[in-house]
Amino acid sequence: MILSLVAAALAAAQTAAPQPFADAVTPPGETRADTAETPATTGGWTLLVHGGAGTIRRDRITAEQDADYRAAIDAALMAGRAVLAKGGSALDAVQAAVELMEDDPLFNAGRGAVFTHDRTNELDAAIMDGRTRAAGAVARLTTSRHPVAVARAVLRDGRHVMLTGADADRFGADRGVEQMDPAWFATPHRREQIDEFLRREAGAKAVSSYDIDQKFGTVGAVARDARGHLAAATSTGGLTGKRWGRIGDAPIIGAGTYADDRACAVSATGAGEYFIRVGVAHEICARVRLAGESLQQAADAVMAEVLALGGSGGVIVAGPDGRSAFSFNTEGMYRGRLTSDGVHEVAIYNDE
Ligand code: ASP
Numbered sequence: 602m603i604l605s606l607v608a609a610a611l612a613a614a615q616t617a618a619p620q621p622f623a624d625a626v627t628p629p630g631e632t633r634a635d636t637a638e639t640p641a642t643t644g645g646w647t648l649l650v651h652g653g654a655g656t657i658r659r660d661r662i663t664a665e666q667d668a669d670y671r672a673a674i675d676a677a678l679m680a681g682r683a684v685l686a687k688g689g690s691a692l693d694a695v696q697a698a699v700e701l702m703e704d705d706p707l708f709n710a711g712r713g714a715v716f717t718h719d720r721t722n723e724l725d726a727a728i729m730d731g732r733t734r735a736a737g738a739v740a741r742l743t744t745s746r747h748p749v750a751v752a753r754a755v756l757r758d759g760r761h762v763m764l765t766g767a768d769a770d771r772f773g774a775d776r777g778v779e780q781m782d783p784a785w786f787a788t789p790h791r792r793e794q795i796d797e798f799l800r801r802e803a804g805a806k807a808v809s810s811y812d813i814d815q816k817f818g819t820v821g822a823v824a825r826d827a828r829g830h831l832a833a834a835t836s837t838g839g840l841t842g843k844r845w846g847r848i849g850d851a852p853i854i855g856a857g858t859y860a861d862d863r864a865c866a867v868s869a870t871g872a873g874e875y876f877i878r879v880g881v882a883h884e885i886c887a888r889v890r891l892a893g894e895s896l897q898q899a900a901d902a903v904m905a906e907v908l909a910l911g912g913s914g915g916v917i918v919a920g921p922d923g924r925s926a927f928s929f930n931t932e933g934m935y936r937g938r939l940t941s942d943g944v945h946e947v948a949i950y951n952d953e
Pocket of ligand 1: 653709816817818819837838839840848849850851859869870871872873874
């Protein structure tokens with residue numbers, strides 16, 4: 602079923618070469634007109650989302666959980682479609698899809714984020730516009746309901762690319778991003794996970810942050826809008842038991858998030874340290890742009906590098922010609938794809 606949908610999508614994909622774009626340079630402090638695009642009159646759109654990758658096996662997931670995850674991924678696709686189908690920008694679409702998943706306690710982003718070693722929730726996010734390569738990233742937020750919205754405000758402001766901590770929350774608050782009591786982000790399931798993590802640590806001394814769940818619940822979206830522009834966004838609570846102010850790959854531009862109209866848009870999930878060391882998202886785009894690899898070839902090759910270093914996870918990738926790819930080296934990745942050509946897929950396991 603999915604294979605035939607993919608075949609249909611490939612057949613329908615536009616074959617036109619990527620159009621070079623003029624890099625818009627915005628003077629420091631000047632607001633970027635990043636939402637000022639007029640509705641498109643031609644071209645199709647593509648949207649991919651993920652809700653994390655890892656040890657996601659049928660025998661570990663109940664039928665109800667399976668259905669809940671699929672419904673949540675589908676809801677994120679619909680949020681992005683609401684923007685793209687009326688000619689909206691890829692940037693608005695990825696933000697809308699990610700905000701929806703940030704509110705969903707199923708995912709390790711926004712509400713439902715994993716706990717740090719100090720039993721707090723610290724949130725990281727990034728968003729990037731492939732049209733201008735403008736980017737915004739935030740790390741260690743504790744009160745902003747939608748970290749991706751703060752990242753978007755950083756992008757729009759244009760003076761800096763990355764803000765951290767309470768100052769970043771304040772920056773978001775000043776620009777209208779809803780602020781919550783930190784307790785709002787905490788869920789009983791994530792409390793159980795940190796309790797288990799700290800119990801194991803007390804017993805065995807060395808416990809890997811990756812052992813608790815063996816599942817990464819970061820969320821992300823990539824899109825190509827009807828005007829041919831790309832965007833990527835990623836949001837996460839990071840890793841259970843993280844400490845010392847640890848920041849993962851999600852908000853690192855070029856590691857967990859990247860978009861360049863000349864190549865592709867990428868959002869990643871997985872063992873962040875490896876994704877930072879490999880520079881996963883930029884590396885995929887560089888292979889596409891400079892070596893002429895297909896999205897799938899580039900994504901698979903870079904994920905193989907992550908694996909070779911000992912890391913695991915996955916990526917979603919969208920290209921300027923409407924093509925797209927998933928690549929992951931885990932047993933599953935919560936993922937979905939929707940296009941104006943009628944492709945509509947939601948999948949979890951690696952054999953789907
Ligand atoms: N990549 C994230 C991090 O390392 C974790 C995840 O994907 O869930 O912070």
